[in-house]
Amino acid sequence: MRWAAGYFFVAPALLLIAVFFVFPVFSAFLLSFTDFDIYSLGNIEYLRFVGIDNYINLFGNSRFWTALGNTFYFVAVGGPLSVLVSLGAALLINSKLVRLKTLFRTVYFLPVVTTLVAVAVMWRYLYHPRYGLLNFALSGIGIEPIDWLGDPFWAMPAIILMAAWKNFGYNMIIFLAGLQSIPDSLYEAARVDGANRWHQFRYVTLPMLAPTFLFVGIITMIGYFQLFAEPYVMTQGGPSNATLSVVLFMYEEGFRWWNLGNAAAIAFVLFVIILAVTLLQLRLQRER
Amino acid sequence: MDRVVRLVIYALLFLGLVVTATPLLWMVSASFMGSGEASTYPPRLLPSAATLDHYVALFSRLNLGRYAFNSALLATAITLVSLFLNSMAGYAFAKLRFTGRDRIFKALLAALVIPVQVTMLPLFLMLKQMGLVNTYWGVLIPGMANIFGIFLIRQYALSIPDSLLDAARIDGASEFRIYWSLVLPLCKPILVTLALFTFMGAWNDFMWPLIVLTDDSMYTLPVALANLLGEHVLDTELMMAGSVLTILPVTMLFIVLQRSYVEGIMMGSLKD
């Protein structure tokens, strides 16, 4: 009886997940071996099975490598930056010397709940080389105007900065939870042993936060690999493909040009990369 | 020594406050500026004469009310349906025994690593076959159940004492009744949290609605906003007004219910 009940309770959700998530994943895999495109959409006779040609073409396509490079840049620089800012903010707020914790926490967290598209639109204007607030502020400390979104060198840093601004609050909360779960007795013991602030941080806080780091690292990384709305709204992948991300490339192939076969191959490459990096992180953690 | 440290900490915290809040405050301020005022040098922080013109234009000419309605409707529907289905499944994974339970749950968690973009292409073709492209259903269906929601509920439901459930069973309550009248009320805190998460996620979602909605009477706010940018990129102030309206509801919701939200994040990050 209770067995049946268990199935009854999980069935609706599992069914939906199976039909609208698991099945599409397998279909996408099959799709990536065809040249399904807009012609095939009109007439299925125009569909060819092409084996691994899509993957071969992809690896021979310089735009794909650019997209991949940009995405790694974003993940490798933007991810750690955002995590470090989160940790810094959490440490500051968690300090025993600070009052008004709720105020700081709330304001820091505010960008997280805002709509990505809306703030990306806003940052477009903040980054304006001549009228933007950011360059104006920088000119106050003697920095020449930077063409944030128009210069291929600066466009990705601009998106990284914006992403850090938007996201750090989320991880900050998780770090706060981690910090609060460290028992005071550990710090007391350290103090008794004569540890200064730095040593307490280095030998108590950091090791105790290790599981939090792992979790934060993985979710941030998975999220950052899926970069899409920022470049879609702010730069359309430009200038000179400097902000073209893998997902944006997939979107263009799939939903702008309707080369669904190609797009599916791109999606799968992304999947494999995310999987590999996740496993790597778990592995590193375990070895430690 | 402590005084110096305290001073430094406060200085950093206030710097953070300025950096975090300025863009948002500027957005609000620019939305009240007259046309062209936000594109001047040096940049203005406050409007010389506040005007509601852009807000009026958004609602009268640019149909923003309709988009807000779509967003609200879809976010609400997704929240209600997914809350119901996820809580059922999450409870079952925590408290009911059935063959393969743990294996299925592990498989679900492993699937979290699959980026949703992988599913989008076939999903579009499926919905096309079903005639659901460019309908509310097209947006709703993929959001009706989600693994993270199931996980969150399960973690919470684990703490419900089995004795309570068994007592109800001895009293002859049906399994559904136990879930509905006993488990759900007990899970209320996590349900509020999950509702908030889901609502905000659905409200802010961009890529899927962008793909599946073609008719502008169906657009959600983010899609409409990106669309508007194509047409009015030069009208900074108008775009800022649109952005303010888009983020206002979720921001308000967060400020009112922030405790639940923050607790949810912490709970989602705890490992079992």
Added chain:
Amino acid sequence: MIQPTIRSICFALLILLCGCDGEIKDKVTIDFWAFGREGEAVQELVRDFEAEHPHIRVRVQQIPWSAAHEKLLTAYAGDAMPDLFQLGNTWLPEFVALGAVAEFGPWVRDDPDIDDDTFFAGVAATNVIDGVVYGLPWYVDTRLVFYRSDMLEKAGFKTFPGTWSAWREVMERVKESVGPDKYAIFLPVEDWTIPTILAMQQGASLLADEDRYGAFDDPRFREAFDFYLGLFRDGLAPSSGGSQVANLYQEFSNGYFAMFVSGPWNIGELKHRLPGKEHLWATAPMPAPDGAAAKGGGVDGATPGVSLAGGASLAIHDGSEHKDEAWLLIRYLSGTEQQERFHHLTGNLPARKDSWIASGLDKEPRTRAFWRQLQQMAPTPPIPEWERIARTIGRYTEATVRNTMTVDEALASLDEDVDRMLEKRRWLLARDQ
């Protein structure tokens, strides 16, 4: 607590199910997609159309130009095409190949109001594919030069040049007179239109072998490309791209640059956005390559160089259930009087020649430049892949402007990319033979 939840779920579902607003029974509703400002302006004409045809209701949807192509394809893919839609005339081959647009044959043939000389020939031709008419020109669009006559005068020029070499000289002099912070011309860095126009002026075919392969290694294409890049290299055009220019019109008004190459809608925009400065700007047809006229026996600079046979057409979705009503609206919008009204509302240039003459557009100096240019037009290759090829040209143009690629590399990669895009076309052509 329980009951209200159930009820609100049911309520939400109910709203979802009935999401479509109920249609009024005896009226026919047609969906009409129009882009950009046209979408806004056409509503006024549509209201009058509805008054004349009380049994038809028209729902106009406005789509930004930047997303238009994408949206139309998505709508096609998702079976959500409108009954009637505007489209760039270069996209027509694509939608014809997909079987997404209806033939206009009988309608156009039987229409007393339309004959071979009604529209500009170059533009009308883009609506005919393999001898079948699929669209009717709504307005014409081509590219020519907008310039600040005062800035040219200051540099010593009273008229606009007619040849590339003279054009180049004007730009150099203007640059000298405005100084280091300002420029002679503004060119968007990721643009395919201007390099393509220049190449067509040189006689480059763009594609080869019945449009099966790219032909960008053609020396004529190369020459045009070099001319274009030279403008950036020599500092005549700002190479930083569009993001520096927050507002094209404002910067044009500030004298940040003295020329730009663009389409007719700018006449309206400039009038509207630069009030009181109307005497300061003018238009001129595209200069022609040196020596081009000699081949034709004329004088260099006397006839404009060719420009794009662009414009927007109106087409009907082949699956529409209201084709006749949609055709009524197309006819209405392409009538002489409505074409004139549309011009006044949007600044877009009428596709009908008699509307030009009736409203004196062929005489008015600024539109006269377009009148002349419209006699000198060349179409882009009429194949479905063109839109994508065009964007690729733009991308490689940008790469060379920004010096991330040499011209040789860029043109070789361009050919390679285009050949790959045309693979399916080659296969389909071979298959159908």
